[in-house]
Amino acid sequence: MTLTQRNMSQETERADGAETVLQLENLTKRIGRKTIVDHLSFEVKQGEIVGLLGPNGAGKTTAIRMMTGLIRISGGDVRIAGKSIRAQFKEAIVHVGGIIENPEFYPYMSGFDNLKQAARMTDSVTDTRIREVIALLGLEEAQYKKVKTYSLGMRQRLGIAQALLDRPKLLILDEPTNGLDPAGIREMRDYLKQIACSERIAILVSSHLLSEIEQMCSRVVVIQNGRLVTEQSVRHRTDSQQPAIRIRVDKPEQAQEALRTLGQVQVQEVREAESELLCRVSDTDIPGMIDTLRLAGVAVYRITETTKSLEDEFLQWTGGSQIA
Amino acid sequence: MRNFTRLIQNEWLKLTKKRSFWVPVAMLAAISVLVTVMLYKFSTNVAEVDSAAQYLASMLGASGLGQFAAILAVVGTAGIVAQEYSQGTIKFLLIRSRSRGEILASKYIAAAGYTLMMTLVAGVSLYAAGGFAFGFGGTGAQWADALQSGIYGFVYSLVYVTLSFMMGALTRSTGVAIGAGLMGSMFGGIVIFKDFYKYFLFPNADLTIYEKVGPPLPGMSIGFSLTVLGVYMALFLAAGYTGFKRRDVAG
Numbered sequence: 187m188t189l190t191q192r193n194m195s196q197e198t199e200r201a202d203g204a205e206t207v208l209q210l211e212n213l214t215k216r217i218g219r220k221t222i223v224d225h226l227s228f229e230v231k232q233g234e235i236v237g238l239l240g241p242n243g244a245g246k247t248t249a250i251r252m253m254t255g256l257i258r259i260s261g262g263d264v265r266i267a268g269k270s271i272r273a274q275f276k277e278a279i280v281h282v283g284g285i286i287e288n289p290e291f292y293p294y295m296s297g298f299d300n301l302k303q304a305a306r307m308t309d310s311v312t313d314t315r316i317r318e319v320i321a322l323l324g325l326e327e328a329q330y331k332k333v334k335t336y337s338l339g340m341r342q343r344l345g346i347a348q349a350l351l352d353r354p355k356l357l358i359l360d361e362p363t364n365g366l367d368p369a370g371i372r373e374m375r376d377y378l379k380q381i382a383c384s385e386r387i388a389i390l391v392s393s394h395l396l397s398e399i400e401q402m403c404s405r406v407v408v409i410q411n412g413r414l415v416t417e418q419s420v421r422h423r424t425d426s427q428q429p430a431i432r433i434r435v436d437k438p439e440q441a442q443e444a445l446r447t448l449g450q451v452q453v454q455e456v457r458e459a460e461s462e463l464l465c466r467v468s469d470t471d472i473p474g475m476i477d478t479l480r481l482a483g484v485a486v487y488r489i490t491e492t493t494k495s496l497e498d499e500f501l502q503w504t505g506g507s508q509i510a
Numbered sequence: 511m512r513n514f515t516r517l518i519q520n521e522w523l524k525l526t527k528k529r530s531f532w533v534p535v536a537m538l539a540a541i542s543v544l545v546t547v548m549l550y551k552f553s554t555n556v557a558e559v560d561s562a563a564q565y566l567a568s569m570l571g572a573s574g575l576g577q578f579a580a581i582l583a584v585v586g587t588a589g590i591v592a593q594e595y596s597q598g599t600i601k602f603l604l605i606r607s608r609s610r611g612e613i614l615a616s617k618y619i620a621a622a623g624y625t626l627m628m629t630l631v632a633g634v635s636l637y638a639a640g641g642f643a644f645g646f647g648g649t650g651a652q653w654a655d656a657l658q659s660g661i662y663g664f665v666y667s668l669v670y671v672t673l674s675f676m677m678g679a680l681t682r683s684t685g686v687a688i689g690a691g692l693m694g695s696m697f698g699g700i701v702i703f704k705d706f707y708k709y710f711l712f713p714n715a716d717l718t719i720y721e722k723v724g725p726p727l728p729g730m731s732i733g734f735s736l737t738v739l740g741v742y743m744a745l746f747l748a749a750g751y752t753g754f755k756r757r758d759v760a761g
Contacts, residue, residue: 247760248760251758251759251760254601254604254605255604255605256601256604256605256758256759256760257758257759257760258756258758275609276607276608276609277607279605279606279607280607282605284601284605286601286605287598287601288598290597290598290599290601290602291599291602292524292527292597292599293597294527294528294529295523295524295527299523299527303520303523303524304602304606306516306517306519306520307516307517307520307603307606307607307608308606308607309513309607348602
């Protein structure tokens with residue numbers, strides 16, 4: 187998986203008329219003389235999962251809270267399905283389902299009763315719909331137990347259930363995998379992917395787990411000091427691309443010599459100290475490459491793929507600040 | 511309208527689904543019975559009481575069990591705003607397609623409903639206990655007095671529930687909200703003999719005083735007190751609303 191600038195296929199997908207669900211226009215928050223979010227603008231389209239990344243104190247949570255009306259906006263605006271959260275709060279927020287930090291419920295009520303509470307605050311959610319989301323999130327057995335007996339993973343699922351109740355166009359999740367164990371994180375990721383795909387809703391997710399974002403999102407928005415740093419799409423690599431690989435051999439110079447004759451392999455660097463070669467080669471040409479090396483009397487110890495992780499890129503964008 | 515009644519239903523369920531909901535109710539009923547037994551056995555003040563209705567009329571006001579009912583109503587409702595913050599559920603509450611004004615109003619109505627319920631609990635348990643002590647029933651005039659006393663008791667409770675409601679909305683602290691309500695009801699017994707004091711909340715809260723001992727300060731009447739109470743309650747609600755509406759929900 188690598189990051190590239192917004193690629194062609196995505197551009198055409200956008201041209202297909204995917205609706206812009208969330209639009210930030212110069213969103214700004216000032217508290218006293220401090221500017222916490224500074225003219226932040228980006229968009230999220232239908233069916234997209236977008237990650238919001240940034241170091242500690244970058245303004246992610248403040249931005250998300252402004253999008254959901256929890257914090258007042260100092261400047262700019264947020265549009266949800268075209269409606270301004272400032273001027274038409276009720277019409278805008280009706281399209282949003284959200285979990286802001288930990289999903290909190292009334293602990294002395296059952297999961298079902300908590301969903302009923304949420305349903306009574308909507309115009310159209312029926313008991314049938316409540317049963318539907320309970321089934322979707324696999325909460326049938328736990329639904330009549332009090333929420334205080336729930337594990338964090340179950341509460342997260344209940345959180346998603348309540349967020350999905352009113353069939354939102356946009357799901358906003360602030361740190362949805364916070365405190366979950368690896369199995370829970372994976373489960374959450376799978377739910378979100380499935381939901382984005384089947385219900386065609388847009389998802390904006392902030393997380394401090396970069397690998398999470400990498401595996402889940404189609405695009406990332408990176409902010410620092412309240413400002414947009416970069417906007418990139420996360421692309422899954424296809425076979426046609428040439429991945430970078432690292433080959434460890436006994437005689438690196440001899441190996442370089444042997445591979446020079448092979449057109450399909452580009453040797454980029456020879457590292458004498460580690461006895462390694464860095465090359466670009468497509469998967470289908472690797473067997474040929476190994477044969478060539480063997481015939482040249484070079485012993486191959488290991489071949490590894492070198493991908494630049496989102497983490498590396500993130501540190502590059504934000505100048506090495508600590509991630510949160 | 512249906513949307514709004516469903517908000518009130520939500521708030522009522524949040525109050526009543528808690529197990530601790532029954533504690534103030536049970537305490538009020540128990541105290542009502544206990545006080546009645548004590549009065550019946552050991553007090554000479556109740557010698558001329560000849561019916562439960564007459565007994566009710568004397569006990570439902572703030573000088574009877576009304577103050578106790580008010581304190582329990584304050585305790586029962588003080589957390590109605592503050593607990594949403596301490597539980598973190600405020601986030602779920604405010605990211606729905608309902609305005610903050612509607613949400614706060616539904617909470618206030620639920621709190622007022624709880625206060626009314628406490629007045630009724632006091633009324634029913636006093637009537638039951640008083641019935642055994644002094645005989646059930648009563649004359650029409652006695653019932654009218656009992657009703658008036660009940661209404662005055664309710665008004666007294668509601669004044670302090672409103673004060674505590676405002677403090678809860680402004681400070682987000684259940685403790686401060688309870689403290690404000692309790693302090694207020696304690697100040698009611700103290701009268702400062704200065705003319706300006708009649709414009710304070712405290713000497714006006716107990717309306718039964720006009721029936722029993724007359725105006726606490728010269729120039730006060732029941733109409734005057736009702737006006738003062740109305741103005742204070744409107745101020746409390748406006749302050750609570752402004753604080754609740756403007757606050758950033760961060761952290």
